[in-house]
Amino acid sequence: MVSETYENILDVAERLMVSRGYNAFSYADIAPEVGVGKATIHHHFPTKADLAAAVLARYRKNNRRHVERLLAAVTDPVARLQAYIGFWEDCIRRQDMPFCIGALLASEIPSLPETVVQQVRGHFADLAGWLRAVIEDGVANGLLTAEHGSAVAADSLIASVHGAMLAARVAGSDPSVFSAIARRAMDQLLTTKTM
Amino acid sequence: MVSETYENILDVAERLMVSRGYNAFSYADIAPEVGVGKATIHHHFPTKADLAAAVLARYRKNNRRHVERLLAAVTDPVARLQAYIGFWEDCIRRQDMPFCIGALLASEIPSLPETVVQQVRGHFADLAGWLRAVIEDGVANGLLTAEHGSAVAADSLIASVHGAMLAARVAGSDPSVFSAIARRAMDQLLTTKTM
DNA sequence: GAGCTTCAACCGACCAGTTGGTAGAGCTTT
DNA sequence: AAAGCTCTACCAACTGGTCGGTTGAAGCTC
Secondary structure (H helix, E strand, C coil): CCCHHHHHHHHHHHHHHHHHCCCCCCHHHHHHHHCCCHHHHHHHCCCHHHHHHHHHHHHHHHHHHHHHHHHHHCCCHHHHHHHHHHHHHHHHHHCCCCCCHHHHHHHCHHHCCHHHHHHHHHHHHHHHHHHHHHHHHHHHCCCECCCCCHHHHHHHHHHHHHHHHHHHHHCCCCHHHHHHHHHHHHHCCECCCCC | CCCHHHHHHHHHHHHHHHHHCCCCCCHHHHHHHHCCCHHHHHHHCCCHHHHHHHHHHHHHHHHHHHHHHHHHHCCCHHHHHHHHHHHHHHHHHHCCCCCCHHHHHHHCHHHCCHHHHHHHHHHHHHHHHHHHHHHHHHHHCCCECCCCCHHHHHHHHHHHHHHHHHHHHHCCCCHHHHHHHHHHHHHCCECCCCC
């Protein structure tokens, strides 16, 4: 059982990290929003690296839960990929979490503590792993094509989605910019084009 | 005519920004590397926003020069796209400039000064503009396909390249990771597949 | 159940170091 | 002498982090 304050700190830290990355948020930003002193945050997360790593660990855990649920509820590989794209379309449209923390922190890697880098790498591995499996399944059933192998196809889809997030942010968090790029990337994988 | 110190400051600032972004470098980092006092930097670039904007402005100017030269030297649209990908492959392989400053700063947009954001947006517009023209040319000559229009095709290629940079950084600045993704993205545009 | 201990949670005050930025004086170059 | 450039010294604000101490609830003993 975790304390409520502990969870609130993670919530606020996550929100700040999505919009500012690792280097542009501070304990002083979090404390008043949670309604505690700075020292309280240090009590739960001794160092900033601990806090960021904990945010990422929880983020990855939630992702795994989402993926498990999705795989249970949806069996069609094409629909599974659509759900992945759709998830981010919703996030950007609703303006909460308009960016993947993993992708954001990836760009800051050279200035990140090692523990945080490990979580970022882990997140990319998680993502590539389950997408690769979905694509492989689709290829086996003749629904998807992956000319250069399912691993490259998965990496490419991820790259397109991350690049689309970047483009959307440049365009002022415009969901249509994200959709145009991401949907086209998914379309490349289909044997029967839908657009 | 600009002073040598002025140019040196821009060089060091650019290098630091490529690896750390906007928020994780300081005047104190630059000064000793250039061999001047902090105040000297402030003399040339009154605020940090001025410095970052100047770095981006010079970066864009250099890019425009590169593009002009490329368009003059290479006429085949396919070869032009290959040169774009090849440019970044070289950058990542040689380990100088292993990331596009524009893309890096784009992820930090919510915490960036307005003048810097404008330069970032300008860079994306530059990039999308000339790639769109190249793709349009290729489509007209039957060398390239752009199902959803040349603008979306250009945005998609940019997104793939930026996402590939991210993936390469996660993999420890691995040039082969970048190449696999970026080359596949370019391949999608060809009418005659080469891989 | 009164009295005692233990312990996680929390706090204000404080720390040294860094941040972006300034003031003013001393050089050169024109 | 004016203009441009660079310097040392300084500033207030903020950084991540520590300190000693308070609170309150749970666990224990008699």
